Amino acid sequence: MDPTVLPRLRALLRPDQLDLSDSALDLRARGESSDRQRRPDVVVYPESTEDVRAVLELAHATRTPVTPVAVNSSLEGHTVPLEEGISLDVTRMDRILEVAGEDFLAVVQPGVTYPRLNEHLRATGLFFPVDPGAEASLGGMASTNASGTMAVRYGVTRDLVLGLELVTPTGRVVRTGGRAPKSSSGYALTQLLCGAEGTLGVITELTVRLVPRPEATMGARVAFADVHGCVAYVTELIQSGAPVARCELLDAPAIGAIDRHLGLDLPVVPTVFLEFHGDADAVRRAADVALELARDHAAAAAEQATDPQALATLWTARHQAYYAFVAAHPGMANLITDLAVPVSRLAEVIDASVAAIKRLAVPGYAIGHVGDGNFHLTLFFPPDDPAARERVDAAYGELVALALAAGGTSTGEHGVGWRKLPYVRAEHGDAVDLMWAIKDALDPAGIMNPGKKLPPRAAPEG
Amino acid sequence: MDPTVLPRLRALLRPDQLDLSDSALDLRARGESSDRQRRPDVVVYPESTEDVRAVLELAHATRTPVTPVAVNSSLEGHTVPLEEGISLDVTRMDRILEVAGEDFLAVVQPGVTYPRLNEHLRATGLFFPVDPGAEASLGGMASTNASGTMAVRYGVTRDLVLGLELVTPTGRVVRTGGRAPKSSSGYALTQLLCGAEGTLGVITELTVRLVPRPEATMGARVAFADVHGCVAYVTELIQSGAPVARCELLDAPAIGAIDRHLGLDLPVVPTVFLEFHGDADAVRRAADVALELARDHAAAAAEQATDPQALATLWTARHQAYYAFVAAHPGMANLITDLAVPVSRLAEVIDASVAAIKRLAVPGYAIGHVGDGNFHLTLFFPPDDPAARERVDAAYGELVALALAAGGTSTGEHGVGWRKLPYVRAEHGDAVDLMWAIKDALDPAGIMNPGKKLPPRAAPEG
Numbered sequence: 001m002d003p004t005v006l007p008r009l010r011a012l013l014r015p016d017q018l019d020l021s022d023s024a025l026d027l028r029a030r031g032e033s034s035d036r037q038r039r040p041d042v043v044v045y046p047e048s049t050e051d052v053r054a055v056l057e058l059a060h061a062t063r064t065p066v067t068p069v070a071v072n073s074s075l076e077g078h079t080v081p082l083e084e085g086i087s088l089d090v091t092r093m094d095r096i097l098e099v100a101g102e103d104f105l106a107v108v109q110p111g112v113t114y115p116r117l118n119e120h121l122r123a124t125g126l127f128f129p130v131d132p133g134a135e136a137s138l139g140g141m142a143s144t145n146a147s148g149t150m151a152v153r154y155g156v157t158r159d160l161v162l163g164l165e166l167v168t169p170t171g172r173v174v175r176t177g178g179r180a181p182k183s184s185s186g187y188a189l190t191q192l193l194c195g196a197e198g199t200l201g202v203i204t205e206l207t208v209r210l211v212p213r214p215e216a217t218m219g220a221r222v223a224f225a226d227v228h229g230c231v232a233y234v235t236e237l238i239q240s241g242a243p244v245a246r247c248e249l250l251d252a253p254a255i256g257a258i259d260r261h262l263g264l265d266l267p268v269v270p271t272v273f274l275e276f277h278g279d280a281d282a283v284r285r286a287a288d289v290a291l292e293l294a295r296d297h298a299a300a301a302a303e304q305a306t307d308p309q310a311l312a313t314l315w316t317a318r319h320q321a322y323y324a325f326v327a328a329h330p331g332m333a334n335l336i337t338d339l340a341v342p343v344s345r346l347a348e349v350i351d352a353s354v355a356a357i358k359r360l361a362v363p364g365y366a367i368g369h370v371g372d373g374n375f376h377l378t379l380f381f382p383p384d385d386p387a388a389r390e391r392v393d394a395a396y397g398e399l400v401a402l403a404l405a406a407g408g409t410s411t412g413e414h415g416v417g418w419r420k421l422p423y424v425r426a427e428h429g430d431a432v433d434l435m436w437a438i439k440d441a442l443d444p445a446g447i448m449n450p451g452k453k454l455p456p457r458a459a460p461e462g
Numbered sequence: 463m464d465p466t467v468l469p470r471l472r473a474l475l476r477p478d479q480l481d482l483s484d485s486a487l488d489l490r491a492r493g494e495s496s497d498r499q500r501r502p503d504v505v506v507y508p509e510s511t512e513d514v515r516a517v518l519e520l521a522h523a524t525r526t527p528v529t530p531v532a533v534n535s536s537l538e539g540h541t542v543p544l545e546e547g548i549s550l551d552v553t554r555m556d557r558i559l560e561v562a563g564e565d566f567l568a569v570v571q572p573g574v575t576y577p578r579l580n581e582h583l584r585a586t587g588l589f590f591p592v593d594p595g596a597e598a599s600l601g602g603m604a605s606t607n608a609s610g611t612m613a614v615r616y617g618v619t620r621d622l623v624l625g626l627e628l629v630t631p632t633g634r635v636v637r638t639g640g641r642a643p644k645s646s647s648g649y650a651l652t653q654l655l656c657g658a659e660g661t662l663g664v665i666t667e668l669t670v671r672l673v674p675r676p677e678a679t680m681g682a683r684v685a686f687a688d689v690h691g692c693v694a695y696v697t698e699l700i701q702s703g704a705p706v707a708r709c710e711l712l713d714a715p716a717i718g719a720i721d722r723h724l725g726l727d728l729p730v731v732p733t734v735f736l737e738f739h740g741d742a743d744a745v746r747r748a749a750d751v752a753l754e755l756a757r758d759h760a761a762a763a764a765e766q767a768t769d770p771q772a773l774a775t776l777w778t779a780r781h782q783a784y785y786a787f788v789a790a791h792p793g794m795a796n797l798i799t800d801l802a803v804p805v806s807r808l809a810e811v812i813d814a815s816v817a818a819i820k821r822l823a824v825p826g827y828a829i830g831h832v833g834d835g836n837f838h839l840t841l842f843f844p845p846d847d848p849a850a851r852e853r854v855d856a857a858y859g860e861l862v863a864l865a866l867a868a869g870g871t872s873t874g875e876h877g878v879g880w881r882k883l884p885y886v887r888a889e890h891g892d893a894v895d896l897m898w899a900i901k902d903a904l905d906p907a908g909i910m911n912p913g914k915k916l917p918p919r920a921a922p923e924g
Contacts, residue, residue: 102701103804125703145646156644158653159621174893179869180802181834182618184607184657184877186890187897187915191620191653195646212703239564241587241674282744340642342565372643407641415646428648431636434904435649441903442896453649 001041002062019043028087040087049204057171068198073134076417082451110139126210129154133319144415145195152371153245158194165205169443198449214277219305222294223269246275247371254365261324333383339403340374340412374412463503464524481505490549502549511666519633530660535596538879544913572601588672591616595781606877607657614833615707620656627667631905660911676739681767684756685731708737709833716827723786795845801865802836802874818857836874
């Protein structure tokens with residue numbers, strides 16, 4: 001880092017907004033699930049858009065890398081400052097600025113977490129329906145285009161962001177989008193910035209859509225002898241057009257790990273958890289349809305779940321799944337897939353995934369938001385066994401190739417970070433060059449979250 | 463146009479793919495509702511992606527402007543070749559390439575119109591739910607991010623495009639997006655290209671989402687003594703979270719014009735037309751809620767409409783509204799507003815619009831997709847009366863300012879073209895500079911649809 005940066009940061013910010021302590025640098029050296037570590041030179045805590053602007057202006061002028069971070073729950077290494085420099089921690093920008101219930105929107109700073117926003121909205125009858133787990137921040141969720149268990153019903157984060165305030169990589173403050181439900185004016189910068197993973201600037205404010213809390217909610221648990229049975233059932237359920245709000249698959253090892261981690265006693269069998277939102281009649285009819293179809297598919301078990309407390313426990317358990325897996329394998333490295341494919345291709349890709357677990361003979365778990373074709377395989381291996389890592393990586397590469405051949409994606413919701421970089425060009429081809437053209441145009445100094453999102457540029461021809 | 467272009471086009475294409483006739487050049491000199499005309503040098507009819515690629519490569523090399531066009535139903539002058547050059551008419555690229563019903567998607571060429579796609583889908587139980595009217599093409603609808611009467615329920619075109627094939631302004635073919643229901647890989651090029659109005663390249667293929675046809679449909683007609691009553695009613699209906707699929711306002715002059723144009727006898731009073739989609743129980747309950755609320759609001763009339771034929775007639779009438787207005791004022795110039803605002807601000811902006819019609823003392827009509835805060839005022843004035851035009855423009859400017867102050871937009875669905883250019887910087891501020899950075903990065907020669915979408919660059923400082 002340029003030696004003038006630190007003294008200039010000290011001139012811009014209060015002493016307690018800079019942190020050079022070992023503990024802070026170590027904390028920001030890694031993210032969840034990432035065994036690659038790199039310490040930043042300094043952790044900076046902006047408290048306002050103006051703080052962010054001043055830091056980015058300085059970073060641009062001095063070619064200093066900037067890696068934004070908030071809750072740091074990324075599973076793909078997004079927040080690891082691969083080229084050191086500034087770790088820009090926006091957790092202090094955590095104000096809920098406005099709730100406009102009559103327009104179904106809220107305005108928040110990027111450090112606000114979705115559980116806190118929903119707690120704040122409790123009295124309004126509205127909620128923000130994206131739940132990636134991990135008490136994620138809205139800024140991070142927009143940056144990775146996060147989704148979660150309810151995307152099949154309410155859409156992904158990109159669908160639910162109406163407007164942003166952005167500090168550009170050259171230190172300018174701009175606003176994108178607005179408050180109207182729709183617009184055809186200007187380029188879709190809001191959508192472009194959602195999912196840009198902090199490579200095109202720092203989000204300092206979000207205007208997000210809210211949706212009415214459902215009048216009634218009903219759940220269902222449907223179990224099968226094997227994962228294939230679950231997926232065949234889900235595929236037909238979704239293709240029937242049934243109004244599902246949540247549709248989650250958990251294989252038997254996943255449920256076993258969750259039971260042990262949380263002291264629950266969910267039956268340890270491949271299971272689909274469903275939830276329906278609507279008025280009382282609608283959810284009852286939807287649940288009836290789902291259970292009838294389960295019987296047609298010769299489900300091993302199929303039952304409604306109407307107790308709100310039991311339902312809440314279930315979804316908490318689902319959100320704790322990753323932590324349950326990690327707790328079961330202390331000290332092990334892991335790899336998490338995030339494939340998403342068209343629903344008609346789900347069975348084939350999940351079957352291949354289950355076969356890969358067996359073939360590799362490593363501990364593995366399959367869970368997923370199968371209603372929108374997205375699922376996660378978590379595979380564990382010893383961190384000091386390069387041969388095991390290589391075998392797992394090779395199997396993973398085959399699964400990605402299968403998903404891409406089916407018209408799918410290597411990442412349905414986690415984003416690319418640096419861990420999914422090897423698969424981006426295979427998915428997007430020459431469109432990657434357009435992405436680089438945009439990146440270079442908006443971040444000419446290349447300071448924003450370098451080494452993430454976009455794979456290396458194509459080698460010049462000739 | 464560079465003198466080498468025409469001979470080189472002749473070498474690339476068959477003779478019947480080039481048109482230099484007066485009738486063709488005149489036809490492509492103007493769009494709907496635009497009294498500004500400019501003839502292209504040549505009309506070109508590509509029949510394949512390769513044709514488009516070859517033409518754009520040549521245009522890039524020779525700095526030849528290219529203006530894409532299909533059905534030419536734009537109301538904002540998008541298709542007028544302001545800098546002459548090539549009018550690229552994609553109407554021959556009209557194949558429906560694939561319908562994958564099990565994945566709720568279709569793959570089409572840009573010249574396919576939405577009525578033809580829906581006719582083709584009739585047996586599948588699915589449909590494409592964006593209906594801007596005018597037998598619009600999917601390519602044009604994606605380019606303007608069109609919506610229509612059902613956006614309040616199903617979203618706008620940008621929400622429903624999963625992937626694109628694009629010929630870039632330098633003549634390269636890239637694919638964006640995919641077939642999976644969601645993805646967090648790469649920048650959101652698909653969303654960026656939707657609404658770019660042909661300024662970032664030519665869309666040569668679209669993968670679009672389809673939705674299940676509703677099991678049941680029910681309509682309702684609710685009339686009030688004045689437009690304000692209609693809007694107050696709609697505002698509360700939407701804010702109640704009622705599951706509305708269509709929610710259209712027509713003022714009394716608009717209904718009168720439609721009645722005369724189509725030989726109908728709809729009661730000539732300010733009216734809200736509603737439609738509900740779902741299963742039979744759900745639509746009945748929704749209609750009951752809507753009619754009960756209408757009585758609470760002391761509606762002048764409130765009745766259900768269950769006859770499918772009557773409903774179809776109603777929506778045909780709604781889609782013909784613009785043509786009915788034009789027919790009522792032969793030879794007159796017009797101005798169409800396309801304001802969209804948060805629903806809570808709709809009453810104030812529509813009241814101001816109605817007052818403007820009265821004050822201007824020109825023929826005017828108010829209609830709109832008020833469920834998502836979007837409405838259109840169509841004002842007529844003599845084409846040869848600069849003073850009248852100036853008065854209408856001034857009033858329009860005030861309405862746009864009011865909408866922008868409410869967090870709204872100058873164009874909810876028609877796009878900018880050149881007619882809305884004066885309002886883009888007021889809406890987006892310095893974000894326009896980011897848009898230009900993207901435009902310059904992807905279209906360095908500035909050939910794609912010049913003079914549209916983005917207002918002139920900011921003057922250099924100092």
